[in-house]
Amino acid sequence: MNLLDPQGPVAAGNSTILIDSVFIMLVIVVPTIIAILGFAFWFRASNPRARYRPDFVYSGRVEMVVWSIPALTVILLGGVAWIGSHQLDPAAPVPGTGSPVRIQAVSLDWKWLFIYPDQRIATVNTLTVPVGAELNFHLTSSSVMNTFFIPQLGSMIYTMNGMVTRLNLRADNEGKLQGLSAHFSGDGFPDMMFDVNVVSPLAFPEWVTATAKTDAVLNADSYKKLMQQGIEKGRPVYRLEDPRLFELIATQQIPPGPGPELVSGAGRPHGGGHHAR
Amino acid sequence: MLGKLDWSAIPLDQPIPLVAGGVVLVAIFGVLTWVVVKGHLPYLWREWITSVDHKRIGVMYILLASVMLLRGGSDAIMMRIQQAVAYQSPGYLPPEHYNQIFSAHGTIMIFFVAMPFVIGLMNLIVPLQLGVRDVAFPTLNSVGFWLTATGALLVNISLVVGEFARTGWLAFPPLSELSYSPGVGVDYYAWSLQISGIGTLVAGINLVTTVLKLRTKGMNYLRMPMFCWTTLASNLLIVAAFPILTATLAMLLLDRYLGFHFFTNEAGGNVMMFMNLIWAWGHPEVYILVLPAFGIFSEVVSTFSGKALFGYRSMVLATMAICVVSFMVWLHHFFTMGAGPNVNAIFGIASMIIAIPTGVKIYNWLFTMYGGRIRFATPMLWSIGFMVTFIIGGLTGVLLAVPPADFILHNSMFLVAHFHNVIIGGVLFGVFAGFEYWFPKAFGFRLDERWGKAAFWFTFIGFFITFMPLYIVGLLGMTRRMQHYDVAAWRPWMMVAVIGVAVLTIGVICQIVQIVVSVRNREALRDRTGDPWDGRSLEWSTSSPPPVFNFAFNPDVRGEDAYWDMKARAKQQMLDADGPQYRDIEMPRNSPTGFVCAFFATIMGFALIWHIWWMVILGGLGAWATFVVFAWRDHDEYVIPAAEVAAIDRLNLQQRRGLVSTAGEA
Numbered sequence: 001m002n003l004l005d006p007q008g009p010v011a012a013g014n015s016t017i018l019i020d021s022v023f024i025m026l027v028i029v030v031p032t033i034i035a036i037l038g039f040a041f042w043f044r045a046s047n048p049r050a051r052y053r054p055d056f057v058y059s060g061r062v063e064m065v066v067w068s069i070p071a072l073t074v075i076l077l078g079g080v081a082w083i084g085s086h087q088l089d090p091a092a093p094v095p096g097t098g099s100p101v102r103i104q105a106v107s108l109d110w111k112w113l114f115i116y117p118d119q120r121i122a123t124v125n126t127l128t129v130p131v132g133a134e135l136n137f138h139l140t141s142s143s144v145m146n147t148f149f150i151p152q153l154g155s156m157i158y159t160m161n162g163m164v165t166r167l168n169l170r171a172d173n174e175g176k177l178q179g180l181s182a183h184f185s186g187d188g189f190p191d192m193m194f195d196v197n198v199v200s201p202l203a204f205p206e207w208v209t210a211t212a213k214t215d216a217v218l219n220a221d222s223y224k225k226l227m228q229q230g231i232e233k234g235r236p237v238y239r240l241e242d243p244r245l246f247e248l249i250a251t252q253q254i255p256p257g258p259g260p261e262l263v264s265g266a267g268r269p270h271g272g273g274h275h276a277r
Numbered sequence: 278m279l280g281k282l283d284w285s286a287i288p289l290d291q292p293i294p295l296v297a298g299g300v301v302l303v304a305i306f307g308v309l310t311w312v313v314v315k316g317h318l319p320y321l322w323r324e325w326i327t328s329v330d331h332k333r334i335g336v337m338y339i340l341l342a343s344v345m346l347l348r349g350g351s352d353a354i355m356m357r358i359q360q361a362v363a364y365q366s367p368g369y370l371p372p373e374h375y376n377q378i379f380s381a382h383g384t385i386m387i388f389f390v391a392m393p394f395v396i397g398l399m400n401l402i403v404p405l406q407l408g409v410r411d412v413a414f415p416t417l418n419s420v421g422f423w424l425t426a427t428g429a430l431l432v433n434i435s436l437v438v439g440e441f442a443r444t445g446w447l448a449f450p451p452l453s454e455l456s457y458s459p460g461v462g463v464d465y466y467a468w469s470l471q472i473s474g475i476g477t478l479v480a481g482i483n484l485v486t487t488v489l490k491l492r493t494k495g496m497n498y499l500r501m502p503m504f505c506w507t508t509l510a511s512n513l514l515i516v517a518a519f520p521i522l523t524a525t526l527a528m529l530l531l532d533r534y535l536g537f538h539f540f541t542n543e544a545g546g547n548v549m550m551f552m553n554l555i556w557a558w559g560h561p562e563v564y565i566l567v568l569p570a571f572g573i574f575s576e577v578v579s580t581f582s583g584k585a586l587f588g589y590r591s592m593v594l595a596t597m598a599i600c601v602v603s604f605m606v607w608l609h610h611f612f613t614m615g616a617g618p619n620v621n622a623i624f625g626i627a628s629m630i631i632a633i634p635t636g637v638k639i640y641n642w643l644f645t646m647y648g649g650r651i652r653f654a655t656p657m658l659w660s661i662g663f664m665v666t667f668i669i670g671g672l673t674g675v676l677l678a679v680p681p682a683d684f685i686l687h688n689s690m691f692l693v694a695h696f697h698n699v700i701i702g703g704v705l706f707g708v709f710a711g712f713e714y715w716f717p718k719a720f721g722f723r724l725d726e727r728w729g730k731a732a733f734w735f736t737f738i739g740f741f742i743t744f745m746p747l748y749i750v751g752l753l754g755m756t757r758r759m760q761h762y763d764v765a766a767w768r769p770w771m772m773v774a775v776i777g778v779a780v781l782t783i784g785v786i787c788q789i790v791q792i793v794v795s796v797r798n799r800e801a802l803r804d805r806t807g808d809p810w811d812g813r814s815l816e817w818s819t820s821s822p823p824p825v826f827n828f829a830f831n832p833d834v835r836g837e838d839a840y841w842d843m844k845a846r847a848k849q850q851m852l853d854a855d856g857p858q859y860r861d862i863e864m865p866r867n868s869p870t871g872f873v874c875a876f877f878a879t880i881m882g883f884a885l886i887w888h889i890w891w892m893v894i895l896g897g898l899g900a901w902a903t904f905v906v907f908a909w910r911d912h913d914e915y916v917i918p919a920a921e922v923a924a925i926d927r928l929n930l931q932q933r934r935g936l937v938s939t940a941g942e943a
Contacts (some may be wrong), residue, residue: 001754001764003685011685018682025672036643036664043582045650053648058586062644067591070636077675078626084624084681088613115644144452146547147613147688150756157683158614160549161451161542165615182613182688184445184758187372193763256542259457 001135001151007198008170009094010154017084024077028069031085044198051068091166100134103127104246107139107146107159107181109257111232112186115218115246119208122218122245123239126227130204131174136150141258142227143231148181150196156182164250171198191231197199211237218245220254227257280888281461286439291374297351298437303470311866327867329415330825331400334422336719338397341422345389345429350785352382354778357743361775363761364768372594375760376443378464381432383446384466385735387562388473388892389429391700394708395569396425396480397509402715403484405816405823408493408500408832411865414479415484416907420873421480427875428473433883435465436765439886445758448529450551455533458588463533463834464886467526472882474523481515484508493815495834500697502814502838503579503586506593507572511565517604518561525554537706547612556607567699568596570707571638574660577710579640580810582649585838588641595641597636602631613682621680628678632671639664654810655729659710662737666702668942670695673748694744701740709736709788717809721821727793735786737891745776746770807934813841820929826917827864859923863914870907874900 004019006012049118104115115122127150129135139148141159148167149156156199159205171177182191200208216222218238223245248254286293312318325333355378359368370378389643404412412418435441442462444453453463488509490500501509529551531537538544540551580588586592608616608624651657654883664782673695675685686692707734717723748772756761795802808817813833836842883889883898 001753003752012347014681014685016737018681018685019494021676021682022672023677025675029668031644032639033668036661037641037647038648039643040651040661043646043651045583045652045924050650051648052583052650056644057587057589059588059644062640063588063591066588066637066640066644069632070642072635074626074629074633074675077629077679081610081629081679082622084679085625086618087547087661088681088684089618089621090613090684092618143542144457145449149685149756151685155681156613158611163549178754178764180754180756184376184449184452187376187443187760188456189763190372192760197394199287222390224938252542256451256456258584260459273856 003151004255005015005152006154006189007152007175007177008172009205010088010169011152012152012154013084017080017088021077024073026079028073028139040240062066078264080215088155088167090157091169094168094170096134096170097132098130100136100219101129102136102138103129105139105148105159106246106249107141107192108227109186109229109259110181110192111226111230112148112179112181112192112194113142113223113226114210115240117240117243117246120240120243121208121211122240123211124234124236124238125193125194126197126235126237127179128199128207129171129203130201131171131198132201133170135169137169138246138250139165140246142249143259145183146185146187146192146194149182149224150177150179152177158183162252163251171196174198174200179199186229188229188231194209195235199274204221212239214239217241220245220248222250225276229260231257278453280884280887280890282438282448282887282889286461287437288440288678293355293370293374294436297829298460301436302453302724320378321515322869323628323867326872327869328420329411329865329868329871331404331415331418331634332719332823334418335397335401338400338422340391340427341426342390342392342708343395343920345393347785348433348450348558349382349385349390350782352385354782356382356397357771357775357778360759360762361771362769363759364765365478365763365927366761366763370760372760373440373443377441378760379758379765380442380445380448380466381461382436383630384442384470384939385429385432386700387446387566388470391704391708393425393429393583394475395511395566396421396477396484397706398573398711398715399484399504399511399569400480401719401818402459402711403505403508404491405718405819405827406814407488407491408496408815408828409487409835410492410827410831410862411485413491414483415421415562415865416486416870416913418873419868421476421478421483423871423875424476424479425473427879427882428476430879430884430901431465431469431472434883435462437467447555448533449555450529450546450548451542454530454541461886464531468528468882468885470527471523471530472878474519474526476513478519481512481519484512488512489757490630493828493831493834499590500839501836501838502572503574503575503592503596504569504814505591505594507568507575509594511568511603512841513600514561514565514568514603518558518565521554522558522562525558528554552614553607555740556610558602560607560610561603563696564599566601566704567707568713570663571596573707573714574663575638575641575645575709575768576647576814577660577714580812581652581654581660583652583762583811584645584648584649585813585841586641587644587647588637589837590642591637595637599631602627602634605846606631608680609678609683611687612680613687613778613932618680623682625678626681629675632675635671654713655724655726655733656714656810658730658733659713661705662708662733663702663710666706666737666740667699670698670702682848686751688756689751689756690747690757694751697744697747701744706736709733714810715805715816717802718807718816718821718823719798721797722799723805723809725791725795725798725802729788730795732784732787732791734784735780735787739777739780739782741777742780743774746777747774780859806927807933808840811839815839818843820925820932824922824925824929826864826922829859829862829922830857838938859926860921861920862917862922864917865911866915868907868910868913870903874903877903 106113177196219241438462528539538546606628804821807820877899884892
């Protein structure tokens with residue numbers, strides 16, 4: 001999950017900007033730290049060679065320099081931020097080989113549902129994508145806020161109930177990555193990790209075909225069961241009955257997920273939070 | 278009769294909070310019994326609880342902050358241990374408990390440690406630096422303190438009666454809405470902050486008014502010590518920002534209590550609005566905390582370098598620039614919400630702009646040291662430690678303001694490391710420096726230097742051992758608030774961090790030992806001159822501790838660094854033995870208004886949390902009646918006769934004659 005080991009163009013862009021910015025700032029930060037320690041040491045009261053200059057309390061030249069150094073740095077970094085914000089906007093297209101794959105992600109309490117509307121399948125806590133293709137994510141939440149994040153593919157984005165956020169990514173190397181939720185969402189939050197399988201463009205249709213043979217069907221009813229609070233240890237897959245399911249969730253035609261079930265008289269909720277672990 | 282409250286509110290099945298709560302209760306009862314048996318109660322009531330003296334109230338604020346620091350620190354230790362052991366295992370804290378701990382840690386450290394500590398120091402010192410006898414509204418000051426204490430009390434009651442919020446310290450909806458957090462935790466959170474928020478707001482109004490309206494003769498704006506300037510900026514921010522917090526939490530409470538839909542998923546509620554509002558308060562809040570710390574460092578660096586502050590006007594400008602710009606950057610807390618490239622870039626650049634005046638401050642402290650004669654007393658060590666640490670925190674802060682970098686670092690442990698870097702390295706080091714620096718002024722004796730230096734080194738090194746690993750795990754993709762994890766690469770760094778917390782804990786123990794040792798050796802450490810550090814501003818021109826009226830005569834200020842100036846001209850405030858004409862001094866009378874009002878506010882807050890409506894009415898009426906009684910008071914001042922003023926002041930002047938100062942040399 002190392003951010004500095006990117007596996008796609010978005011993550012590569014993010015981490016390049018991260019490293020560049022750090023180096024731009026180190027250019028002034030390191031000399032400043034050295035100067036602080038150096039001045040403090042040299043001008044110690046016990047050093048007879050240091051000249052005491054109690055009247056050195058203003059210098060126009062020094063003032064100009066100390067306002068300019070941070071200002072110039074910020075102008076440089078501001079340029080980086082402006083260009084980077086546009087190039088790496090989560091909704092900006094990320095061209096790839098082959099046809100883009102549309103994926104609709106829904107954060108549930110406390111698992112991830114990935115719907116492939118064109119392939120008519122859906123998966124929980126595992127995301128399988130072809131290498132090199134543009135991945136068009138549409139994201140929403142069944143209940144509380146979460147953040148969809150695959151560290152090695154780059155940019156994260158919030159998921160919110162009743163709203164759709166967009167994110168485009170691309171994976172450049174085959175292999176297994178991990179994703180997670182990066183916004184605290186309740187007791188099962190740490191179990192919202194999911195697998196990301198990046199497979200070859202040939203293996204992807206094979207995986208789709210194999211997955212579509214499952215008996216489990218995802219429709220409004222099975223979705224409502226899925227969105228009950230709880231942790232999913234397995235990796236269930238579904239055939240998608242209605243490709244409009246995501247719109248029904250995002251437009252709240254399927255109402256938001258329920259919270260915890262039991263409440264004691266004192267208002268200390270039980271259930272939901274207790275783990276199988 | 279008792280609303281939602283019944284025996285199931287006591288967490289009999291959870292040993293940790295039960296034992297912790299039990300120990301605290303025993304300690305409180307122990308102290309209370311000792312106070313009553315030893316007959317200290319009338320003294321406490323007369324001299325402290327009902328006191329409207331800004332110095333006493335400042336000390337009580339700092340005491341509250343110190344006690345809460347121990348509570349928040351215990352939470353931190355528990356969290357670090359949990360994350361060290363919870364690799365491929367559930368650890369020792371179940372999620373419902375762990376989630377309360379990190380929520381309480383954040384809430385306590387910001388609202389009940391950092392805030393009361395800086396407000397306490399401002400209360401204690403600003404009137405002295407301005408050369409005046411009290412703050413603008415002394416009784417209101419007492420009310421503000423006691424309402425803050427009420428908030429802290431309610432948060433701690435949640436440890437044993439019910440639960441605290443499990444939502445994080447900002448209680449984001451919809452998680453904090455009734456459907457997803459049906460317990461009383463969020464109610465404890467919200468009502469504590471509503472009550473203490475009123476306390477903070479009145480403290481802010483009071484200090485703004487004090488700085489603007491109550492300055493001694495000749496103390497014009499550009500002669501005020503830097504700490505007064507940062508106090509002004511910080512309290513302007515309080516006055517502007519805290520009403521936003523109050524309104525936001527009021528909306529959340531309406532959602533939870535009366536079925537409104539401000540931030541719910543249903544019926545048109547908008548969670549993004551909460552995000553915007555809470556950070557419109559939350560971002561200025563960090564400058565509310567750090568600006569006074571900047572002021573403390575300015576005082577300390579200048580005093581211990583034996584020089585006036587370099588570029589004073591530049592510093593004033595930088596302070597006010599931070600004050601204004603800090604209101605225009607809140608969106609950087611949620612770049613990942615998908616606002617679009619222009620919005621993200623503009624807020625990113627605005628956030629970076631704050632680094633300019635902040636950088637200027639660092640350079641001005643640097644050049645204050647240049648050409649100085651630096652004495653490495655404990656406050657100066659904290660200041661140099663701050664400069665080094667804070668620059669690193671500033672670097673990572675500016676990095677997080679670059680939206681594409683934030684897209685991968687948002688909510689990560691890197692972010693956690695960043696804000697601890699600036700809050701510990703900035704605010705905490707600042708208040709510790711201020712504590713060491715002004716302790717002799719408040720109590721009349723210095724703190725032990727050896728233990729103070731030990732505390733500094735353990736805290737400084739412990740900070741780096743704890744938080745540098747968190748930067749690294751952040752870069753390894755770890756997000757915050759994980760109750761357990763399975764990623765092997767994170768584990769070693771969490772083990773290092775827990776060692777760092779142990780070192781930090783030794784630092785805290787050194788601070789406690791330092792106070793105990795200093796109290797026992799107080800005669801040897803006695804400050805008879807009132808000016809133990811060869812200070813430059815007016816607080817050092819009066820005795821330590823100052824008389825209740827602060828100054829027998831309002832000092833006459835002729836320039837910056839007023840007291841240094843007086844010493845240099847050897848014209849200390851009427852040092853000649855003939856003696857000036859002392860006059861009667863009128864001081865505000867003590868008032869139990871603050872304490873009584875907070876007592877009823879506590880009842881009301883507790884009753885609101887548990888839906889005990891008759892008790893809510895009782896508490897509300899009580900608090901209201903207290904104010905009515907106060908408003909109809911006949912006598913609000915008492916007179917200290919001239920003879921008594923003369924006796925106190927002559928003693929002070931006599932002892933001060935022995936004062937050795939380098940001021941005349943320059």
